[in-house]
Amino acid sequence: MSDKFSPTLRLGDLNDFIAPSQACVISLKGSKKPLDKKPDRPQVVLTPKQQLEPVKISLKDCLACSGCITSAETVMLEKQSLDEFLSALTKGKDVIVSLSPQSRASIAVHYDISPLQVFKKLTTFLKSLGVKAVFDTSCSRDLVLIEACNEFVNRFKQASSDDGENAQSPLPVLSSACPGWICYAEKTLGSFVLPYVSSVKSPQQAIGAAIKHHLCQALGLRYSLETLVILSYIVGYIVDPFIGTRLEEIYHVTVMPCYDKKLEAARDDFVFGDNLTEVDSVLTTGEILDLLKLKGVDFKDLEESPLDRLLTNVTEEGHLYGVAGSSGGYAETIFRHAAKALFGHTIEGPLEFKTLRNSDFRELTLELEGKTVLKFATCYGFQNLQNIVRKLKTRKCDYQYVEIMACPAGCLNGGGQIKPKTGQTPKELINSLEATYMNDTALSTDPFQNPIAKRLSDEWLHEPGSHEAKKYLHTQYHAVVKSVTAQLNNW
Ligand code: SF4
Ligand code: SF4
Incomplete structure (x- = not known):
């Protein structure tokens, strides 16, 4: 690997691999036995010190997460x-x-x-x-949260008024701030999932x-x-x-x-x-x-x-x-806004998340007059992400919004963060990061009250969903042909 990379990236003995994130999705599934036969697609071999046997990871797996990048992408990374x-x-x-x-x-x-x-x-x-x-x-996160609130309310209203059975529902809205997830969606899931992804920039x-x-x-x-x-x-x-x-x-x-x-x-x-x-x-x-x-x-x-x-x-x-939520607070902010904007219901105090399979998969619901009117989820890590994808494929996803992050435990656990100190476990590090992060945003605020966002709106964007907001704060996604070569060339 080029010596133009910082020491963090420079792993000279690895040709098709840069660095593992702190919590590998493959290792979460447990280490696998080495394959007997020659693999039919590029393989990456990780040998973390603590593990007894190598963990085999396909390039396809790596595209979903933080940390591993293939050699073809190093050209961009050099820059x-x-x-x-x-x-x-x-x-x-x-x-x-x-x-x-x-x-x-x-x-x-x-x-x-x-x-x-x-x-x-x-x-x-x-x-x-x-x-x-x-x-x-x-x-800028407050700016995009305002835009994302507006997008969600519009799509919710559109879904409520759609009566064409064959039309694809505009719900759920899937968050778009995590490029690990977007990369996976474009390269592996393609056109069936991309229409659900929020077009709001990160x-x-x-x-x-x-x-x-x-x-x-x-x-x-x-x-x-x-x-x-x-x-x-x-x-x-x-x-x-x-x-x-x-x-x-x-x-x-x-x-x-x-x-x-x-x-x-x-x-x-x-x-x-x-x-x-x-x-x-x-x-x-x-x-x-x-x-x-x-x-x-x-x-x-x-x-x-x-x-x-x-x-x-x-x-x-x-x-x-800033907002609470170490991965951007998307679900929480949009949930509060939607409750007010769609149902006239103001939510005071902290939200009650229900933990599902694990702490990286949580649910938020709003019940009014005995009926569930809002159902959101936060879904971090590859395993949970695949669960949502399965639900989407089988049309059993009843969430209206899902905050998706590729890294287990979310952005505080990104592959570019400072590694644990000697003697410190990844879990202990995450706990300290969470506590410190909350300290950082001790003043938890409503993005709509942010004076900078207001100023940018007055001077530049005018209002959520405006022509200017669409031009500058929204983007688009592209389904990628699932050949390895195409995958390497398109990012
Ligand atoms: S990038 Fe993903 S697949 Fe590759 S080592 Fe990291 S977590 Fe595992
Ligand atoms: S750090 Fe956050 S944005 Fe980056 S890959 Fe992980 S979850 Fe996605």
């Missing part, structure tokens, strides 16, 4: 490496970093500090490298769209940050620091919990104009740790800089805020 990021800085590009809350939690647990401290220290560190601004994808792509299609659009002079601060005081609102910057000069990097996000950013659907992309590069949380080590930084000792408020969920008092 996403730390070297590319550092090179953009050296070339004097206007580099913007958008940080995911899951990555903050992972770094916070690793250094035993709070996610807010992580955010402020990373801002110090990244700006010392020349980064112009550090934003927060919790903010928070990563939405913040890319906000930065590249909106914030950088105004023409004029470029201002220094000092001038911007003064201007912001004069005009009474935060002035866009990238006013007048040519789009080609903007290099937008996201920090994400999985490698799959790199593949998402590289999709043709997110290319616009003269080969511009909404997200130019994705670094995993682990790669940020590599960068800190590369630069010899004592992270805990770094000063804490003020946060860039333009696209960051932070209150005047300096508290981070």
Whole structure:
């Protein structure tokens, strides 16, 4: 593998494989006996230290999850490496970093500090490298949640009014924020499942769209940050620091919990104009740790800089805020909204999830006057995902919305997160991440009340479901022919 990859990715002795996620779906099924006969499709062999016998995984399996990427995809990943990021800085590009809350939690647990401290220290560190601004994808997540609420209500109404028996029902809506799941749906499930998938972009792509299609659009002079601060005081609102910057000069990097996000950013659907992309590069949380080590930084000792408020969920008092739910809170947010918008029912307090087969498969129902009017599920990990797919195939899926994530335990367990410390089990790490994540978003808020989302709506999108919202916050999916060659070429 190319030495352009960060140490996390560089597994020289493996040709068709990059790195296992922390909880392999195959290992969840139990280790398999080695095959006697020669396999008829590419195989990947994992030999985790704890396991006595190798676990055999087909390429088809790996396409569904976080962590493994085939060699044909490394071309795209090379563009996403730390070297590319550092090179953009050296070339004097206007580099913007958008940080995911899951990555903050992972770094916070690793250094035993709070996610807010992580955010402020990373801002110090990244700006010392020349980064112009550090934003927060919790903010774009609120934007897409609003759009997803609107989409769900419309599809629910459409389903209620559809009387054609042969028409495909617009329900359930399947969430679309996880590229591991989308990759699997496109390559393995194809056209039967794609119409159910929400067309709303992920928070990563939405913040890319906000930065590249909106914030950088105004023409004029470029201002220094000092001038911007003064201007912001004069005009009474935060002035866009990238006013007048040519789009080609903007290099937008996201920090994400999985490698799959790199593949998402590289999709043709997110290319616009003269080969511009909404997200130019994705670094995993682990790669940020590599960068800190590369630069010899004592992270805990770094000063804490003020946060860039333009696209960051932070209150005047300096508290981070966002929805509850470490994988985006899609089911919960849409459930609350739908209860109110469709049935006039306001849900106060925490929702009661019913655990089904395991803690990664949970259900939410709303009963009114003895009738179940809403039935949602959260479904994480490959096994649970296949259960939903089976229900869909046999037309026995009575959920109206399913939040699907490819990684067991969701995004906190992404393959790009910092690995457990010596002596720490993956389970213990997940528990700490969950606790820390909740700490991060101690101020659990309604996306519809987010002042940044409101501002972006006023200035740019106008309202959920508008022409602009459809143009900038929605995407499409493509069923892929199920040959291995086609699979490798299309991502
Ligand atoms: S990517 Fe999926 S199949 Fe491959 S090792 Fe990870 S969990 Fe297992
Ligand atoms: S569940 Fe989250 S971390 Fe895992 S592949 Fe999907 S988006 Fe990435």
